[in-house]
Amino acid sequence: MGRRNRREEVPELGEIRLGGFRRSETHSDGDWIVQQLTGTSATKPYRCPGCDQEIAIGTPHVVAWRDSDVDGRRHWHKACWGNRQNRRPGGR
């Protein structure tokens, strides 16, 4: 008793409103499926291809893969995935 106990895992409203945890995005290099992962589902460390650094366990992040290439999916920091989209050719 006196132990904090969550009744249920309640998904965050903001994510539901985006249409579930998964959505498709069109980029200059094709169509991508982007899935949001909450911290609780991040049970392994992954390397982010955007910044080449590790995504720590428990960090909410995104998994993205090209439509039809599920095996090629990558884990990204949310910020890095966002930067990828905003990256301009010849920028910096």
Ligand SMILES: [Zn+2]
């Ligand atoms: Zn990153």
